[in-house]
Amino acid sequence: MTLDAVAGRSLRTGFLARAAEQPDAPALVVAGSTVTYGTLERQARVLAAAITADGTRGVERVGVFAYRSVVAYAGTLGALCAGAAFVPLSPKFPVERTRQMLRSAAPEAIVVDKASAPLLAEALAGLELRPRVIAPEPGVAAALVAQGLDVVGADELAGVAPLAELPPALDDDVAYLLFTSGTTGVPKGVAITHANVLALLDVAAQRYALTPADRCSQTFDQTFDLSVFDLFVAWGAGACVYVPQPIDLLAPVRFVQKNGLTLWFSVPSVVALAVKKSMLHPGAMPTLRYSLFCGEPLPEASARAWQTAAPASRVENLYGPTELTIYCFEHVWRDGEATQENGIVSIGRPLPGLGALVVDDDLRPVPDGEPGELLVCGPQTSPGYWRDATKTRERFVDVPLSPTRVKRFYRTGDRVVRGASGDYTYLGRADNQIKVLGFRVELGEIEAVLLRDGNAVQAIAVGWPVEDGRAAGIVAFVTGVTVPGEELVRVVSRTLPTYMVPSRVIVLDEMPLNANGKIDRRALAAQLDDAAPVA
Amino acid sequence: MSDRLQDVVAGVLRLPPESITDDIGFGLTPEWDSLNHISLMLAIEEAYGITLSDDDVVELTTVGAIRSHLGRAPGVAAGEQA
Numbered sequence: 001m002t003l004d005a006v007a008g009r010s011l012r013t014g015f016l017a018r019a020a021e022q023p024d025a026p027a028l029v030v031a032g033s034t035v036t037y038g039t040l041e042r043q044a045r046v047l048a049a050a051i052t053a054d055g056t057r058g059v060e061r062v063g064v065f066a067y068r069s070v071v072a073y074a075g076t077l078g079a080l081c082a083g084a085a086f087v088p089l090s091p092k093f094p095v096e097r098t099r100q101m102l103r104s105a106a107p108e109a110i111v112v113d114k115a116s117a118p119l120l121a122e123a124l125a126g127l128e129l130r131p132r133v134i135a136p137e138p139g140v141a142a143a144l145v146a147q148g149l150d151v152v153g154a155d156e157l158a159g160v161a162p163l164a165e166l167p168p169a170l171d172d173d174v175a176y177l178l179f180t181s182g183t184t185g186v187p188k189g190v191a192i193t194h195a196n197v198l199a200l201l202d203v204a205a206q207r208y209a210l211t212p213a214d215r216c217s218q219t220f221d222q223t224f225d226l227s228v229f230d231l232f233v234a235w236g237a238g239a240c241v242y243v244p245q246p247i248d249l250l251a252p253v254r255f256v257q258k259n260g261l262t263l264w265f266s267v268p269s270v271v272a273l274a275v276k277k278s279m280l281h282p283g284a285m286p287t288l289r290y291s292l293f294c295g296e297p298l299p300e301a302s303a304r305a306w307q308t309a310a311p312a313s314r315v316e317n318l319y320g321p322t323e324l325t326i327y328c329f330e331h332v333w334r335d336g337e338a339t340q341e342n343g344i345v346s347i348g349r350p351l352p353g354l355g356a357l358v359v360d361d362d363l364r365p366v367p368d369g370e371p372g373e374l375l376v377c378g379p380q381t382s383p384g385y386w387r388d389a390t391k392t393r394e395r396f397v398d399v400p401l402s403p404t405r406v407k408r409f410y411r412t413g414d415r416v417v418r419g420a421s422g423d424y425t426y427l428g429r430a431d432n433q434i435k436v437l438g439f440r441v442e443l444g445e446i447e448a449v450l451l452r453d454g455n456a457v458q459a460i461a462v463g464w465p466v467e468d469g470r471a472a473g474i475v476a477f478v479t480g481v482t483v484p485g486e487e488l489v490r491v492v493s494r495t496l497p498t499y500m501v502p503s504r505v506i507v508l509d510e511m512p513l514n515a516n517g518k519i520d521r522r523a524l525a526a527q528l529d530d531a532a533p534v535a
Numbered sequence: 536m537s538d539r540l541q542d543v544v545a546g547v548l549r550l551p552p553e554s555i556t557d558d559i560g561f562g563l564t565p566e567w568d569s570l571n572h573i574s575l576m577l578a579i580e581e582a583y584g585i586t587l588s589d590d591d592v593v594e595l596t597t598v599g600a601i602r603s604h605l606g607r608a609p610g611v612a613a614g615e616q617a
Contacts, residue, residue, distance in 0.1 A: 246561075246562060246569070247561055247562075247572075247593050247596055248593060249569065250569055250572055250573060250592055250593065251589040251590075251592045251593045253589060254589040254590065254592075254593065269569075269570075273569060273570065273573045276573050276574075276577065277573050277576060277577065277592060279589055279592075437569065437570070472570050473570075493565070498565055498568075501565065503566075
C-alpha cells in the first residue's frame with residue numbers, strides 16, 4: 001500500500017522551504033564552524049537515505065546521540081527527513097539511563113557523533129535492541145562494526161545520494177519523543193506530534209516575525225524541548241542559530257556581543273549568575289530584539305537587570321511543561337508593572353487557541369484569586385506518555401465544561417492563581433517535582449533510586465540550596481543504611497544525570513515526622529542551614 | 536601542604552584542599568558546576584583583589600589556567616599566588 005504524498009506540513013517543512021530559497025545563507029554556527037542551509041539540508045537528506053536504506057525501509061524513531069555538534073543538528077533533521085520522530089539522547093547521562101531510554105524508545109536507527117560512539121556501544125551491549133547506527137564522522141565505524149552492530153560509517157555515507165523523495169510525516173505522527181524525570185525511578189517518554197509542534201511554531205512565527213537577518217541563541221540542551229523552539233522557529237524564518245558552549249552561558253553578554261544576537265532564549269538561572277558576577281552593564285546588548293526566559297520562575301530583579309542591559313529588547317516570561325509542547329503561557333514583562341507578592345514575574349496568559357482552568361483536588365474550577373492546579377487544553381496537548389497508558393490516564397483527563405461538552409486537559413501539577421486581570425501567577429508545585437537550573441526533576445525518582453540501588457529503608461530528597469526561590473541543587477536523607485553518604489552519592493550517579501545527583505546524602509537514624517505522622521520535609525531541610533525546601 | 540589557590544578553590548567547591556590539582560576544572564568534576572564557577576570567580580576576585588572580565592570567566596576553567604592568570608595579573612605578588 002502506498003500512502004499518497006502529503007501536501008500538508010510537518011516539523012521539517014519550514015527548514016526545507018528556507019533551504020530551497022536561500023541555500024547559501026548561514027543556518028548554524030557551532031563550535032567555530034558555520035553551516036549553510038544548503039549544506040545542512042544535504043547532510044540531513046544523506047542521513048535520511050542511510051536511515052531508510054534509500055527510502056526502502058520505514059523507520060518510526062531515530063535516536064540522536066551526540067554532543068552539540070553539526071552531527072546532532074543534521075541528525076535531528078535527518079530523522080525528520082526520514083519521516084521519523086527524533087529521540088534526543090545525551091552522552092552526558094550515565095550509560096544506564098541511556099539504556100533505559102533506548103529500551104523504552106526502541107529506535108530503529110541512531111545517529112551518533114565520534115565522541116559519543118564508545119558510550120553508545122556500551123549502552124547497546126546490554127540490550128537486545130539492534131538499531132542501524134549512522135556514524136558520519138571518519139574513524140568511528142570500525143570499532144562499532146567489531147561489536148557486531150549494523151553501521152553506516154563515513155566512507156559508506158560518502159557514496160550515498162541525498163534522499164530526494166521524503167517519506168510523508170502526518171499530523172498525528174510523532175515528531176519527537178523526549179524523556180523527562182519519572183517518579184518510579186525510570187525516565188518517562190513524552191510523545192509530541194507534528195500537529196502539536198506546528199501549533200506552537202505558527203503562534204511563534206506571528207509573535208516574533210523573525211527574518212533571515214535574525215541571529216538566535218541555542219542555549220538549551222537537545223534533551224530539553226525548548227531546544228525545538230531554538231532551532232525550528234529560527235529555521236522557519238531563515239535565521240541563523242548560534243550554539244554556545246556550556247562555559248559561554250556563564251558570560252551571556254559576551255556571547256550576545258560576539259555574535260550580534262537579536263534573540264536570546266535561556267533559563268532565568270543564566271541571568272541570576274550574570275547578575276551575581278555584575279556582568280549586566282546598562283546597554284551592553286543593544287542588538288537584542290527579544291529576550292525570552294522559560295524553564296523556571298523568572299524573578300523580577302532578573303528581568304529588570306536583563307532589560308537594562310538589553311534596552312531595545314522585549315523581555316518575555318514563558319511557561320509550559322513538555323507535555324504541552326515547548327510553552328503554553330506567555331507574558332511580556334514591563335518595568336513598573338504590578339509586582340507579584342513572591343517577586344516572581346507573572347506567567348501571563350495562555351497562547352491563542354489554548355484553554356486553561358484552575359481547579360481544586362476534585363478537578364472543580366476555583367474562583368479567580370484562589371489557588372489551584374493548572375489544567376491546559378488545546379492543540380499543543382501531547383497524545384500522552386510513550387507506551388504508558390496508566391500514566392497517560394492519570395495526567396491527561398477529560399473535564400466536563402458543560403453537560404454536553406467535554407475537553408481533554410493536561411494536569412500540569414503546577415499551582416497557580418488567576419488574578420482579576422486575567423493573568424496567572426505561578427505558586428509552585430502541587431507535588432514533589434522541582435526544577436534544578438531549569439531541568440525538571442522528580443524528587444521521587446531520586447528517592448526511588450536510593451531505595452532500589454542504595455538499599456535505603458527510607459529516602460527523602462529536597463531541593464537545596466534555595467536561591468531566589470529556586471533550587472540550585474539537591475540533598476537527600478536516608479535511613480537504614482550502614483554505608484557512608486558519599487558512597488550513596490556514587491551509587492545514584494551510576495543511573496541519574498549529574499543535575500539529579502544529590503550533592504550530599506545524609507544518613508539518619510530516623511526521619512523526623514510531622515503532626516500527621518508523615519515524614520517532615522521541612523524539618524529535614526531546616527537542618528541544612530535553616531533553608532526552606534523547594535517541594 | 537595546600538597552597539592559597541587550592542584553599543580558595545577547595546572552600547568554594549567544598550572539597551579537601553589536597554584534592555585540588557591543576558587539571559581539575561569546570562565540567563570535569565561534578566562539584567565544579569555553573570553555579571560554583573561564578574562563586575569561584577567572585578572568591579578569586581576577593582582573595583586576590585583583582586577584577587575578572589567576562590573573557591576571563593570563560594577562559595579560566597581549570598585551576599591551572601587560574602594559576603597562570605594570577606601569575607600574570609598586575610598587583611598579585613608572587614608570594615600571594617601560592
